[in-house]
Amino acid sequence: MDITSETRTIDQLVPISGSDSYFIPLYQRNYSWKTDQIDQLFADIRYEDENYYVGNLLVVPHEQQGKNVSDAYDVIDGQQRLTTVSLFLLAIWQRAEEISNDENTSKADVKKTATIQYDIERRLIPNHSEGDSEPRLHLLEEDDTVYRSLLRVLNRNEPGRTGRTAFAKRYGYIRKLFGADAFPTIGELDKFYEKLLKVTILRIHVPDVTDAFNVFSSMNSKGLPLTLVDLLKAEFISDAGEYLDRRAEETTNQWIALSETLSRDGEPDTTITTQFLLNNWDAFESEDNRSITKSSALKLYRSRIRQYYSEKRSDYLSVLQERAGIYAQILCLPDHEHHDQTIAKRLKALVQLESTQSYPLLMELLGDPGLELGDALPQILDYLIAFYVRRNITLVPKSSNIRARIIRLTRELKQHKYTGIAALNLIHNGEGDIQGLNAISVDGNVLRTTLCTQGIYDKNKATTRFVLIDLERRLPGEGIVSKARPDTFDDFVKGGSKQRRWSIEHILPEGNLPDAWNNAISPDNPDQAKEIQAECVHLIGNLTLTPYNSELGQRTFDEKKRYKDPTSSDITGLAMPLKINASIPDTENGETLESKTTWTADDIKRRSAWFADQITKLYSLN
DSSP: OOOEEEEEEHHHHSOSSOOOEEEOOTTSOOOOOOHHHHHHHHHHHHHSOTTOEEEEEEEEEEEETTEEEEEEEEEEEOHHHHHHHHHHHHHHHHHHHHHHHOTTSOHHHHHHHHHHHHHHHHHHSTTGGGTOOOOSEEOOHHHHHHHHHHHGGGGTOOOOOOTTOHHHHHHHHHHHHTSTTTOOSHHHHHHHHHHHHHOEEEEEEOSSHHHHHHHHHTOOOSSOOOOHHHHHHHHHHHHHHHHHOOOHHHHHHHHHHHHHHTEETTEEOHHHHHHHHHHHIIIIIOOSSSOOOHHHHHHHHHHHHHIIIIIIOOOHHHHHHHHHHHHHHHHTOTTOOOSSHHHHHHHHHHHHTTOGGGHHHHHHHHHOGGGOOTTHHHHHHHHHHHHHHHHHHHTOSOHHHHHHHHHHHHHHHHHHOOOHHHHHHHHHHEETTEEOGGGGSOOHHHHHHHHHHSOSTTTOHHHHHHHHHHHHHHSSSOOSOOSSSOOOTTOBOTTTOOSBSEEEEESSOSSSOOHHHHHHHOSSOGGGHHHHHHHHTTSGGGEEEEESOSSSTTOOHHHHHHOBOTTTOOBOSTTSOOGGGGGSSOGGGTOOTTTOOOOOHHHHHHHHHHHHHHHHHHTOOO
16 A cells, blocks of 8 residues: 655645645545534644644545546545535635725725735636636545635625535634634734644545545544545445446445435434444344444445345345335435324334434334234334333443344344244244343333332433323323323424423422422431432423423422412413323322412322332333
8 A cells, every 4th residue: 555644734734835736536425524623623723833733634646547647636534624614715715805995994004905915816716827727636526616616706706605504604703713703814814724724634645535535534534534435435336436337426426315315404414324234234234243333344345235236136235225215204304204103103212212223123113014913013012112111220231231132133033034923922932042121121110119219300301201292192091191181291382492381390300409398308407308308390290281481490399389480370380280280189198289388398209109000010021
């Protein structure tokens, strides 16, 4: 492997004279630095010493029509940093233009701004003085279109339309960094410009992409490094071209379609895609009982991709696209919910319970038509819900033990094609020397004891919320939900907020207790109130649901009970007719919600025992 490395300043990487150019390959991601990363680089340049080192730039020769292009490089790592530096230069040019056009700027300073601008023009567009408009940095298509539009200002033209793209928004943010408040004079702007030119980067030149990936994997970068997703995208593009004679653009579009399936809010999600690839391997590709790791995934997938393309001459990316649809159903991603709402509802519950270890099993259950599960599928999902509620409350078994058991069961299902109730029994109880999930779950006594003695809210807020809402929906009797008042427990506050409409309320408050609460829970010795609070505050008996508001907080029990929505005068405190609120008074001793005026540690423990009975019954594994 012929590797050369050299320390280069920005002045040398984007010189005034010289034709070096940089290309972002198709398999790379678009510009994705957030404001925090931009701020950090800006601050490092401004406040660190000169010749500050900002990281690596890993490049390979750029090819056109199968031949290397002189002084042209594909950027494997460092594109985010290189792009940001280019945008800094453009923002400096624009701030210099503002200073130059200011009638209070002296002739000497106008001349100085012209020198800086002329330099930057040639750094960003190598042959700018000759009327050329081809930039030194070539980005991916969407970013490149916006970037070229922004560069129009170098010819004193208005920038082209940039739309509301992420790239345009980031540049808008950078322009503000170089505003008049930060750089009121050309002297201060020039000082930053000179420091920027002296920033150093280690440019590493590798002869081809394969070697570059090997080098990359051992580098520690300050930028956003290539991920498993990026590297596999490159592998698909390369192998589809070599074995199927497919153009890179066609494979790239296939990959984009897969990424869109696994996206939230229309934005590609590298984390979701990575987890899909790992779970896909464990569910459908692996033949052993160990879970794949990120470090081994690239090598294993490379081998599998080449096997499909070179031996089978079939399109493995299409296979992954189909499986990505299954994974999107499991995660209940937008526009990909399971068509059967009874199944979708249960899958959503498993997502809320953070049941990630079960995903290979779920992929096999939903993706293998040979299983013929029929009515057993909802029962299997209900069982998994019960298993995870118990697990998340007790923290037994460990996540790694669940994953190992799940993979073993998935292999057994796949190999022997269990159908219907037989599949359910396998997952419950196992078969032969293969144990089911019952063998590693806690029994009812352990679950009950944990609920009565240990906090649940501080252990797992998501599970706490799920259990409270699920109990409210499933307990017998009348509650708050009716034809006139629909179920809104999963809704969000209106106006695009990510705040849930219903929130978990601690009856005995968290935080510093006012005197009224100290006296209520420890009347004989208020100094012990904090100790009692620490013991009881997160027990499930101290929790309920209320419509979201920030007003209840530290109020007294009686105030919380009678609290009304100030906009409607509806009772939204503890007196709301929720089924789970019926357990707040000690009804066995004649209390009612109306007559109850205090809330003590004994009340919390009594109600925790009630919850323990309901949860043990509702989430039975039998």
